[in-house]
Amino acid sequence: MAFRKFLPLFDRVLVERLTAETVTKGGIMLPEKAQGKVLQATVVAVGPGSVNQKGNIQPLSVKVGEKVLLPEYGGTKVMLDDKDYFLFRDADILGKYVD
Amino acid sequence: MAFRKFLPLFDRVLVERLTAETVTKGGIMLPEKAQGKVLQATVVAVGPGSVNQKGNIQPLSVKVGEKVLLPEYGGTKVMLDDKDYFLFRDADILGKYVD
Amino acid sequence: MAFRKFLPLFDRVLVERLTAETVTKGGIMLPEKAQGKVLQATVVAVGPGSVNQKGNIQPLSVKVGEKVLLPEYGGTKVMLDDKDYFLFRDADILGKYVD
């Protein structure tokens, strides 16, 4: 896995947007598009979490491999091994698909 | 229930706006409209709650199945299984109808 | 009481603006108007209060039945059983009339 080399920092989550129909246990998932952007994605790497005011690390709410719903806007495009990935803050991810 | 597959994150609440007259124990509820948008809705999925400064999870104030009053503005449209739902923050929901 | 069915959330207060002369123990109260809006109102429903940073619920400073003075601006109009009510945040209510 190429991204094993890239570790997001703090509460950032590295995701890969779904492309073609993705077969999941729950059946075929037709990616939902908004302005040409696929909003479903797979989590490929997660940061350690950010530190709250008391100095404790706040664990992220998504794990590697989970399917998530991205907001229409925001995110930072990151190219790794010539492929496009996106970095989102954990708090900006709208929800996840639990099979 | 289609949304059993979709779990909102943090303090987000997934709602479905009421359409036709909805019969409730308290009698028939004619949805109130503002600018063509129905402001009453049913809660269909809730997030785990967000974490406060002390690192404790703040439980949401609405539950699945409750009837709530939405603000006129805000909310994020989410399509699930070809149906329109909306994501609101718990804190933005104005109130709920307790029969 | 129609609003027994509507419970405001967090620190929101549901009020009904005074209309005609309202007879109170303290004598007749002629509603004060600003830009055509009556600024005196009766509290008809209150939320449970909002949660402060320590996770404790902050009780509201007004109770159902009390007469309050509203700010000129702000508030959200809410129609319940075909009557107009208004939602204000507890912190935005200027004061109350204690007989």
Place this chain on the structure above:
Amino acid sequence: MAFRKFLPLFDRVLVERLTAETVTKGGIMLPEKAQGKVLQATVVAVGPGSVNQKGNIQPLSVKVGEKVLLPEYGGTKVMLDDKDYFLFRDADILGKYVD
């Protein structure tokens, strides 16, 4: 006293601007004017104080009857029994005259 009926909320202070020369123990006080507004005033009612982050009530720094110096701007006009009063936040009052 008319305002015994009106209780400001939180950290609000109800004041009445000085009009004519006001005789105080410390001698005659000629009200200082800024843009036609008298900046000296008498405190006529005080709120209970606002709640700090730890949930404790922060007592106000002025008492009923004290003479205070108002800022040039800000304040909310409130009509009570046909007389003009003004609501200021405790933190916005510049100082008080201690005889």
Place this chain on the structure above:
Amino acid sequence: MAFRKFLPLFDRVLVERLTAETVTKGGIMLPEKAQGKVLQATVVAVGPGSVNQKGNIQPLSVKVGEKVLLPEYGGTKVMLDDKDYFLFRDADILGKYVD
């Protein structure tokens, strides 16, 4: 001293700008001017200090009689007994001259 009658509130400091050459132990101090405003001043009255988030009073960092350096901008003009004074927040005073 006229200002004994005026007590600034919270973290406000009442100062009188230096006018002519002021003889201090450390020698003659020629007031530094910026845009015609003298930036050196003497502290004539101090507030009790403001309350921090834990509810404790934060003592001020300047005392009555000390010579301080004011920022070029800010401050509120206050007329007391026909003389001009200025109110600054403790945190806005740049420094003090320690002989």
Place this chain on the structure above:
Amino acid sequence: MAFRKFLPLFDRVLVERLTAETVTKGGIMLPEKAQGKVLQATVVAVGPGSVNQKGNIQPLSVKVGEKVLLPEYGGTKVMLDDKDYFLFRDADILGKYVD
């Protein structure tokens, strides 16, 4: 090492952008460019960390020698011994390459 002389303060990180192909254990890394700026860099000096609200020092999440991915914008150019370096806040660094 020239920068042994320069110690960034608080949570600042001094980095040197990768130039030519940089051979790393993980193989050759072709620097990714955005608007002509190389976004990969090597950490050359780190600050002690900033202090959180409880007065504890928050250690940085990157160490000297690590390869990091910079955001497209932000950063302060610093010239040391006639070479260009850049200062970024720890929290603004997107991620690091872990071989």
Place this chain on the structure above:
Amino acid sequence: MAFRKFLPLFDRVLVERLTAETVTKGGIMLPEKAQGKVLQATVVAVGPGSVNQKGNIQPLSVKVGEKVLLPEYGGTKVMLDDKDYFLFRDADILGKYVD
């Protein structure tokens, strides 16, 4: 030392920008200029530090005599004994040169 008389308040640091070549143990330091302003400076006086939310004093991260790197912008010019000095907040100083 003229500035022994001037004590910056809170977290302010009084610095004197380097002028000609300054000989330091580490060798000759040619001041780096940005828009005609020398960015290296010597710390000549420091404040006691500011108070954090818990009421504890946060010590400064630079000491008198240290060589520091200033940001291009910000700072307040202060004239003391006819010489130009500058006041910066501790948090705005980019770094220091440790020989």
